[in-house]
Amino acid sequence: MNVIELEDVVKRYRSGEEIIEALKGVDFQADRGEMVTVIGPSGSGKSTMLNIIGLLDTPTEGTVRLDGRNVTDFSEDELTEERRSGIGFVFQDFHLLPMLTATENVELPSMWDTSVDRHDRAIDLLERVGLGDRLEHTPKQLSGGQKQRVAIARALINEPDILLADEPTGNLDQDTGETILEELTRLKEEEDVAIVAVTHDEQMLQYTDSTVRIVDGVIQEVVPA
Amino acid sequence: MSVADVLWRFPSALMAWRNLGRNRVRTGLAALGIVIGVIAIASLGMAGAAIQQQATTDLGGLASEVTVSAGEDSEQDGLTDDQVAEMRAIAGDAPVVPQKSNATRLTSRSGEEVFVSVTAVEQANVLYNVTTGDSPDRLESGALISASTAEQLGLEIGDPVEYDGRLYRIRGLIGSSQGFGGGGNELVLPLSALSDQQYYDSVTIEASDGDQATAISDGLEERFNEGDEEVISVTNFAGVQDNIDSFLNTLNLALLGIGSISLVVASVAILNVMLMSTIERRGEIGVLRAVGIRRGEVLRMILTEAAFLGVIGGFLGALVSLGVGMLMFDLIADDALLVFGWSSFRYLFYGFGFAVFASLLSGLYPAWKAANDRPVDALRG
Ligand SMILES: Nc1ncnc2c1ncn2[C@@H]1O[C@H](COP(=O)(O)OP(=O)(O)OP(=O)(O)O)[C@@H](O)[C@H]1O
Ligand SMILES: [Mg+2]
Numbered sequence: 001m002n003v004i005e006l007e008d009v010v011k012r013y014r015s016g017e018e019i020i021e022a023l024k025g026v027d028f029q030a031d032r033g034e035m036v037t038v039i040g041p042s043g044s045g046k047s048t049m050l051n052i053i054g055l056l057d058t059p060t061e062g063t064v065r066l067d068g069r070n071v072t073d074f075s076e077d078e079l080t081e082e083r084r085s086g087i088g089f090v091f092q093d094f095h096l097l098p099m100l101t102a103t104e105n106v107e108l109p110s111m112w113d114t115s116v117d118r119h120d121r122a123i124d125l126l127e128r129v130g131l132g133d134r135l136e137h138t139p140k141q142l143s144g145g146q147k148q149r150v151a152i153a154r155a156l157i158n159e160p161d162i163l164l165a166d167e168p169t170g171n172l173d174q175d176t177g178e179t180i181l182e183e184l185t186r187l188k189e190e191e192d193v194a195i196v197a198v199t200h201d202e203q204m205l206q207y208t209d210s211t212v213r214i215v216d217g218v219i220q221e222v223v224p225a
Numbered sequence: 226m227s228v229a230d231v232l233w234r235f236p237s238a239l240m241a242w243r244n245l246g247r248n249r250v251r252t253g254l255a256a257l258g259i260v261i262g263v264i265a266i267a268s269l270g271m272a273g274a275a276i277q278q279q280a281t282t283d284l285g286g287l288a289s290e291v292t293v294s295a296g297e298d299s300e301q302d303g304l305t306d307d308q309v310a311e312m313r314a315i316a317g318d319a320p321v322v323p324q325k326s327n328a329t330r331l332t333s334r335s336g337e338e339v340f341v342s343v344t345a346v347e348q349a350n351v352l353y354n355v356t357t358g359d360s361p362d363r364l365e366s367g368a369l370i371s372a373s374t375a376e377q378l379g380l381e382i383g384d385p386v387e388y389d390g391r392l393y394r395i396r397g398l399i400g401s402s403q404g405f406g407g408g409g410n411e412l413v414l415p416l417s418a419l420s421d422q423q424y425y426d427s428v429t430i431e432a433s434d435g436d437q438a439t440a441i442s443d444g445l446e447e448r449f450n451e452g453d454e455e456v457i458s459v460t461n462f463a464g465v466q467d468n469i470d471s472f473l474n475t476l477n478l479a480l481l482g483i484g485s486i487s488l489v490v491a492s493v494a495i496l497n498v499m500l501m502s503t504i505e506r507r508g509e510i511g512v513l514r515a516v517g518i519r520r521g522e523v524l525r526m527i528l529t530e531a532a533f534l535g536v537i538g539g540f541l542g543a544l545v546s547l548g549v550g551m552l553m554f555d556l557i558a559d560d561a562l563l564v565f566g567w568s569s570f571r572y573l574f575y576g577f578g579f580a581v582f583a584s585l586l587s588g589l590y591p592a593w594k595a596a597n598d599r600p601v602d603a604l605r606g
Contacts, residue, residue, distance in 0.1 A: 056515055057601045076599075077520065084517025091604075095512040099243035109516040111236040154516065 001068050002029040003161045003194050004053055009062035011048050011217075022048040024217040025062070032161060035188055035195040037204055040214035046198040047166055049214065053196060054087055054164045055079040067161060084109060088155025088193070090165040094147040096139040096154075102126060103135045106153045118157050125153035128190075129183055145176035152183060156191055163188075165197040169204065181207045237522065241529035248502070255498040256538040259584065262491035263542025263576040264549065266484030270572030271550040271564065273477035275557040278568065280473060282558075288466035289438045291430040293445060296455030303424020304457065308449070312428060315444040319432045322348045323425040325416065329388055333378040341374060341410040343388060345419040351431050353413060358382045358397030368393035369413035372400055377410075388418055435463035488579055491538075496587035499531055503595040510595050511603025524596040531588025532581060539580030543573040 011023040022045045030036045038046050051057040052064060055071065058079075064072045071082060088109075096105045104111075106122040126135055129149040139147055148168060155163050168184070169177030185207045188195050197204065205211060211223040245252045293312065295303050304323065313321045325345040332338050346352060349369055350360040356372060368386055375381070375398055385392040393414055432438035438461045449457045503510065513523055550569060551561040564570065 051601050054515070056604070057599075080514070080517055080519050083515065084519075087517075089512075089515050091512075095508065095604075097509060097512070099247050108513070109518070111240075112518060112522045114234075158517070 002031045002065075003067050004028070004030045004196065005063075005065040005068075006049070006053065006059075007063040007065070009049070009052060009059045009064065011045070011052065011057070012060045022217055023052075023059070026214075026217070026219055028053075028212065028219065030162075030194040030196055032192050032194050033188060034209045035185065035197065035207065037208040037211045038196065038198045038214060039200070039205075039211060040220075044214045045217040046214055050164050050166050050196060050198055053162070054089060055083050084113075085158060086160050086162060088158070088160040088163045090148065090151050090155050090163065090168045092167040092170040094139070094144075094151050094171075096147055096150055098139050101136045101138055102131060102142065102150045105139070105150055106157055108154060109158050122153065122157060125156055126150070128187070129153050143176075144172050145180060148172060148176075148180050149183060152180070152187065156187060156193070159191070161193060163193045163195045165195065167198055167200065169199065169201045174203070177201060178203060237525040237529045238533075240526045241533055244502070244506075244526075244530055245533055251498060251502070252534065255495055255534050256541070258491040258494035259488075259535060259538025259580045260542040260545065262484075262488035262583070263539055263580045264546050265487035266481065266579060267543060267546035267572045267576035268549045268553070269480035269484040270477070270575060271546070271569040272553055272557075273473070273480045274566075274569035274572065275550075275553050275563070277470075277473045277477065278563065278566070279558050280469060284462075284466060284469060286431075287462045288435040289432040289463070291432060291438050291441050291445070291459060291461040293428040293430070293460075294426060294458050295424070296450065296458040298454045299456050301424055303422075303426055304428055305424060308457070309425060309428060311448065312430065312445065315448060316430050316432075316441050319430050319437065319441060320348060320351050322346060322351050322429045322431070324352075324427050324429065325419040325422045325424075326426045327419060327422070329412070331374075331378060331386060331412070333380075335379070337378065339374060339377055339410055341370075341412045343412045343414060343419070345414050345416045345422075347416055349413050352429060353399045353411075355397040356400035358395070360397055364413065364415050365417070366393070366415060367396040369397045369399055369411075370395055371409065371411045372398040374410040374412070386412065388412065388414060391418070393418070435466050439463045484576075485579075488583055491580075492583040492587045495531060495534055495584050496590065498534075499527065499588050499591040500594075502530075503527060503591045507595070507598065507603050510598065511600045514598075514600035515604060520596040524592045527592035527595055528585060528588050531584045531592070534588075535581035535584025538584070539577040542580060543577045546573055546576060 006026055006028040009023055009026045010021065013020045013022055026049060028049065038049065040046055048057070052059050059072065063070060066082065066086060071079070074082065097108065100108065103122050103126065106125060107118050110116060110118040123135060126132060129152060131146060131149055134142060134146060142150065165184070169180055172180060181204060184195060187193070213220045213223070293304065295301070309321065309323045327343040328340060329343050330338055330340055347364055348362055349364040350362045353360070353369060355369060370380065370386065375395065380386065380395060382395050382398065384395050386395060399411060399413070430441055432441055442459050442461045445457065445459050510523060547564065550564040554563045554569070555561040
């Protein structure tokens with residue numbers, strides 16, 4: 001069964017008098033251990049789709065299913081619980097908290113959870129992305145690629161089923177981007193997560209299991225690898 | 226175990242502490258606003274307490290004093306022994322001190338003349354505050370004299386003064402007398418000195434407090450004055466004390482009001498700081514919400530920041546206020562340690578409590594706003 005399923009999803013934004021239809025009936029699915037890349041021109045609706053999968057935003061019409069459960073009409077608090085337990089995010093500009101160390105940043109999603117201690121897992125994940133010697137560094141003391149690896153470790157801390165990445169290599173140079181993609185591919189297998197990544201980065205297509213192209217809010221073609 | 230290790234168990238506290246540490250200047254200025262507010266409220270409160278305390282000490286003797294003299298309808302020119310005996314019955318355990326009075330002229334060796342009022346009394350210690358020499362509870366021989374008069378006349382303890390052809394040896398010097406009428410030239414003699422005077426001019430009753438004084442006054446009026454008759458004239462100042470108390474309470478409230486205004490100003494400053502810092506961190510808070518931090522947790526984190534500001538500012542403010550209070554009590558009541566009396570010390574707690582309360586109150590809106598910002602909107606910026 002697919003861990004992510006969008007069915008006929010429509011998203012409209014109202015800005016003043018004008019109504020913008022960012023997604024015009026999108027069907028999409030992805031499964032654990034699979035990496036799907038979303039490409040398309042600027043403004044075509046890629047981020048909008050990713051935000052809906054990530055439960056940061058709700059569709060105007062259509063259905064969102066996670067692991068077969070219909071979460072479309074969940075309240076904000078229920079959505080928060082789903083995000084906490086099941087979804088990890090990696091952003092283009094890292095979004096690490098500057099006053100926390102690398103380890104603390106990785107622990108952040110589980111910080112308020114007194115029932116589990118994720119400290120050892122945080123260190124383990126940082127070691128696995130090659131930052132075993134940067135545990136106590138703050139984001140200011142890390143390079144772009146290192147920051148993005150901390151962000152990936154953070155996204156995986158709560159053992160999610162889904163990892164969402166909006167242009168994860170967008171702020172990195174070619175070589176660094178490549179190591180990040182290798183990292184993601186390896187962790188996808190090890191952690192058995194579904195990865196959905198939005199990108200403009202051509203080299204990403206080498207690592208992906210399938211590619212989806214969106215143009216003007218409509219999915220145009222699905223390219224299996 | 227470091228502070229961070231302990232804080233780590235309280236994630237809201239840890240995050241709040243780190244956030245405040247990020248912009249120390251801003252945190253410092255916000256806390257300074259509270260410090261000033263607390264100093265204003267606590268010092269003004271303590272100033273009121275100091276004034277009230279001193280006023281009560283100064284007037285205390287007066288309010289509990291009942292003075293009786295012959296009224297318009299009295300059959301004789303003064304109060305009789307029988308009347309005094311009845312007053313004793315009514316006054317219970319409060320000392321009843323009958324006095325005879327006159328006036329005379331004393332001459333110093335250098336020929337300087339001073340007019341003095343002469344009071345003949347037995348229980349002199351009840352009425353007079355003797356600063357040097359002894360303070361007899363049965364004055365049967367010798368004399369007391371105002372310290373200032375003695376100085377004017379060049380008299381010392383042991384020197385004789387003459388009244389009505391007899392000599393009296395000075396036993397004690399009187400400081401400024403209790404209540405009104407102090408500071409005059411007074412000569413205090415045994416009752417025998419005025420034995421040619423048949424009646425007492427006045428009787429002073431020293432109650433233990435204003436309430437007892439009022440009760441005794443009422444009892445005397447009822448016993449001696451029937452209807453509109455005024456056989457005796459009874460005076461007491463308990464009512465004056467009430468007026469002064471209510472005036473001081475009003476003064477206190479006014480002072481606290483002024484103090485509160487500065488705390489309101491401080492709260493607005495915190496509101497501004499908290500609002501600015503949450504707006505600046507909008508994206509960050511969006512990330513927290515995106516990775517699954519609950520709304521209540523974000524709310525707690527920001528409220529904890531505000532509370533920290535209040536606690537730090539309140540504590541420093543209370544500390545400075547303590548110093549200010551000690552200075553004030555030193556000036557007003559001549560004893561800096563009186564500040565530790567609950568009637569003034571409590572203002573430090575009030576100031577601290579107000580600071581924490583006001584900070585939490587001003588943190589509420591920014592915290593609520595940040596917690597309820599939709600994560601998509603917050604992330605988009
Ligand atoms: N909150 C919003 N309010 C109004 N319009 C919006 C909002 N968010 C997105 N849009 C519009 O929806 C459309 C799709 O936006 P989206 O961010 O999904 O594009 P994208 O494919 O991610 O583009 P890019 O590659 O530039 O990131 C755009 O036309 C955008 O202007
Ligand atoms: Mg986008």
